[in-house]
Structures are given as C-alpha cells and as structure tokens.
Amino acid sequence: MRCQVLSALINYCLSINQRLKNEKPMSFYPPERTLMGPGPSDVNPRILSALARPTIGHLDPVFIQLMDEIKELLQYAFQTKNELTMPISAPGSAGMETCFVNLIEPGDTVIVCQNGVFGGRMKENVTRSGATAIMVEDEWGQAIDLNKVRDAIKSNPNAKALAFVHAETSTGVMSNAAELCAMARAADMLSIVDTVTGLGGIDVDVDGWQADAVYSGTQKCLSCVPGLSPVTFSERAAKVIKNRKTPVQSWFLDLNLVMGYWGSGDKRAYHHTAPVNSLYALHEALTLLKEEGLKNSWARHRLNHLALSAGLATMGLELLVEESARLPQLNLVGIPEGIDDATVRSDLLNQFDLEIGAGLGVLAGKVWRIGLMGYASNPTNVRLCLAALENSLIKQGLAIAGGIAISAANAVYNK
Numbered sequence: 001m002r003c004q005v006l007s008a009l010i011n012y013c014l015s016i017n018q019r020l021k022n023e024k025p026m027s028f029y030p031p032e033r034t035l036m037g038p039g040p041s042d043v044n045p046r047i048l049s050a051l052a053r054p055t056i057g058h059l060d061p062v063f064i065q066l067m068d069e070i071k072e073l074l075q076y077a078f079q080t081k082n083e084l085t086m087p088i089s090a091p092g093s094a095g096m097e098t099c100f101v102n103l104i105e106p107g108d109t110v111i112v113c114q115n116g117v118f119g120g121r122m123k124e125n126v127t128r129s130g131a132t133a134i135m136v137e138d139e140w141g142q143a144i145d146l147n148k149v150r151d152a153i154k155s156n157p158n159a160k161a162l163a164f165v166h167a168e169t170s171t172g173v174m175s176n177a178a179e180l181c182a183m184a185r186a187a188d189m190l191s192i193v194d195t196v197t198g199l200g201g202i203d204v205d206v207d208g209w210q211a212d213a214v215y216s217g218t219q220k221c222l223s224c225v226p227g228l229s230p231v232t233f234s235e236r237a238a239k240v241i242k243n244r245k246t247p248v249q250s251w252f253l254d255l256n257l258v259m260g261y262w263g264s265g266d267k268r269a270y271h272h273t274a275p276v277n278s279l280y281a282l283h284e285a286l287t288l289l290k291e292e293g294l295k296n297s298w299a300r301h302r303l304n305h306l307a308l309s310a311g312l313a314t315m316g317l318e319l320l321v322e323e324s325a326r327l328p329q330l331n332l333v334g335i336p337e338g339i340d341d342a343t344v345r346s347d348l349l350n351q352f353d354l355e356i357g358a359g360l361g362v363l364a365g366k367v368w369r370i371g372l373m374g375y376a377s378n379p380t381n382v383r384l385c386l387a388a389l390e391n392s393l394i395k396q397g398l399a400i401a402g403g404i405a406i407s408a409a410n411a412v413y414n415k
C-alpha cells in the first residue's frame with residue numbers, strides 16, 4: 001500500500017518535471033558572432049552595458065537632460081548647429097520616411113538619384129507622398145554622375161528637392177555629397193541626404209555641405225543597437241515643414257508633433273514613449289565617438305579598409321568600386337569564377353562565427369559585401385576575415401598560398 005502511494009507520488013513528480021521541461025519558457029542566448037556585413041555591426045560592450053541600466057520614465061527630468069545631451073552629441077557627429085536634430089524612435093528606414101513625409105506634399109516634384117537599392121526606396125517614398133519622382137540613374141557600383149544631375153536640375157527647375165544616397169550600402173559607393181548639396185542649393189531646391197552608413201565612418205559635414213534634411217542609423221558606423229534613426233534639418237527645411245499646406249500624412253513621424261517632446265525647454269509633452277534604454281545606448285555610442293574624435297574614427301575606418309584590401313588582393317579578390325569612390329566601411333568584393341557564394345558565407349558563419357554580406361539585386365551571387373563599421377572596424381576582425389576567407393577558398397580549390405593575406409594586412413599596419 002505504502003509502496004503504491006510512493007510510486008504514484010514519484011510518477012506525479014516525474015510528470016510535473018516533464019511538463020516543466022516542455023513548457024518552461026527558455027531564455028534566448030544568441031551565438032557570439034563577428035558582424036562584418038552591411039549592418040548591424042558589432043556593438044561595443046560599453047554600449048551593451050549602458051542598455052542594461054535601469055529604465056526611468058520618458059518624462060523624468062533626468063531623462064529630459066539625457067535627451068538634450070543626445071541632441072548635442074548628434075550635432076557633433078553630424079557637424080551641425082541645426083536645432084532640429086534628434087533620433088527618430090525607429091530604424092534608418094523611418095528616418096528616410098521622416099524626411100520625405102515632412103518635406104514633400106502632394107503635387108511636388110523630387111529629383112531622386114539611384115545607384116543602388118536605397119535610391120529606389122527614396123523613389124517609393126516620393127510617390128507615396130503623392131509627389132512625382134524624376135529619376136537620375138547610374139549603374140550599381142558607380143558614384144552618382146554629377147553631370148546627369150545637373151541636366152535633371154536644368155530640365156526640372158521647379159523640383160522641390162534633390163534626394164540622394166551619400167554612402168550606398170548595397171554597392172559600397174560614396175557619392176560627392178558636398179557637390180550634390182551645393183547644386184541643390186544653387187537651384188533653390190532642398191537636399192535630402194541618406195547617410196545611414198556614412199555617419200561616424202566618413203566625413204558627414206552637414207553645415208559645411210549646407211544640407212537640408214539628413215538621416216542616419218544607429219547600427220552601422222555608430223555600432224549601436226538597431227532601431228534608432230538620427231535626423232537633422234536645416235532652418236530652411238524647418239520652415240518648409242512649418243508652412244506646409246497639407247498635414248503630414250504620418251501622425252507618428254509628423255515633426256510638428258514630435259517636437260513637442262524632442263523640442264527645447266523644460267516643458268515636454270507626451271508624444272510616444274521613447275525607447276528609453278535604446279537612448280542610453282545611443283548616448284554611450286555617441287560618447288564613444290566623441291572620445292575618439294571624428295577625424296580619428298574616419299582614419300581608423302580608412303586604415304582597416306586598406307589592410308583588408310591589401311590582404312584580399314593577395315588572394316586575387318578584387319574590390320569592384322573605383323578607388324576614389326570606395327567606402328572604407330563597406331567593401332564590395334568580386335566573387336572569383338568557380339567559387340560558390342553561399343558555401344563560402346556559410347563556412348564563415350559556421351566555422352568562424354563570422355557574418356559577411358551577400359550581394360543585393362543585380363549583384364546577387366556576384367559579390368560579397370564586407371563591412372568594417374564602427375566597433376567592428378579593427379585589425380583583429382580584418383585578420384579573422386582574411387583567415388576565414390582563405391580557408392574557405394582553399395577548400396573550394398582556389399590555389400592560394402596560406403598566410404600571405406594576413407602578412408599583407410600586417411604590412412599595412414606596420415607602416
């Protein structure tokens with residue numbers, strides 16, 4: 001009898017144990033990867049620990065102070081005195097949308113340059129704002145042709161804005177933002193600039209360029225967590241937003257409303273609940289950038305790019321973008337004949353915990369995109385990437401002498 005009770009009890013305990021095993025929610029622990037793709041990039045541990053600090057209210061006076069500091073740090077990063085500078089509480093794509101929906105009204109005309117994926121998204125934004133997009137197209141992998149833009153401005157003198165991508169992440173191409181913004185201003189058009197991948201990695205000189213609406217992202221060269229989009233607007237652009245004839249069709253992105261919360265002074269009205277902890281992270285990311293200094297950060301991105309390209313060259317891997325237009329933070333690498341793109345990328349991920357990017361659109365299967373963004377732009381990552389590529393390419397039968405790629409990179413660092 002006692003024995004039966006005992007065994008029933010044991011069975012009961014076992015069944016509970018089974019249930020717990022099956023139903024207990026489990027914590028998620030991501031693998032530790034090295035992120036050398038087109039974004040997100042590796043997040044600095046200092047930023048990750050800032051993220052874990054206690055959440056406070058989004059209207060807490062201490063938080064308002066933090067918001068003011070973030071605005072100032074963003075002004076430093078963008079090299080601007082623009083009042084209207086803040087992070088949008090959503091990823092880079094929302095920064096893009098913020099610029100278009102606030103500046104463009106139904107019936108407007110916008111000249112849009114496209115030399116990759118993101119110019120195409122600008123066009124979408126223009127047409128969905130009820131405006132007409134005049135496209136200036138260049139081959140993927142080429143910088144924006146200034147002559148074509150000049151012609152488009154001449155043929156469309158009444159266009160309201162000129163929109164272009166400064167750093168095309170789909171191709172690794174940098175276009176001449178200073179010149180494009182100057183052309184817009186000379187024609188009395190607003191300039192709308194995508195520098196999601198530029199900020200922190202190369203010179204983004206908002207006031208020097210006299211750019212009007214500029215947006216960026218947190219997960220590229222700022223090495224912060226994804227999900228925020230720093231934006232900045234010139235006084236000229238701010239006036240255009242204030243004097244719209246029609247209300248901004250997006251309630252959430254309407255800057256006239258957002259500024260009730262992100263504007264200046266002690267009185268801040270609830271607009272949406274700010275992503276409090278993500279903003280701690282952005283503050284830390286910008287603090288890191290200021291500690292290093294903009295010029296030092298650009299120089300670091302450039303040096304690691306040069307070391308990577310020296311190593312790639314020894315393996316016969318070519319950078320496809322003309323040297324003067326290369327982005328140091330995003331390297332477009334041609335895949336050699338007979339090498340299988342997906343196999344190499346999965347070797348890198350599975351054997352080395354290393355992520356690089358695939359080609360997009362017309363470049364799919366033909367290129368890799370190797371990012372050296374923010375915290376991920378360092379000599380250790382350059383050597384890891386070269387060693388991992390060498391291993392995978394040799395496995396696929398490419399005749400490469402082992403070790404020479406890393407030696408070539410080291411030679412750049414030893415100079």
Ligand SMILES: *Cc1c(COP(=O)(O)O)cnc(C)c1O
Binds near residue numbers: 165168196217
């Ligand atoms: C990544 C990127 C975006 C979009 O940013 P998300 O944070 O992914 O929304 C826009 N433009 C360019 C050039 C980018 O590289």
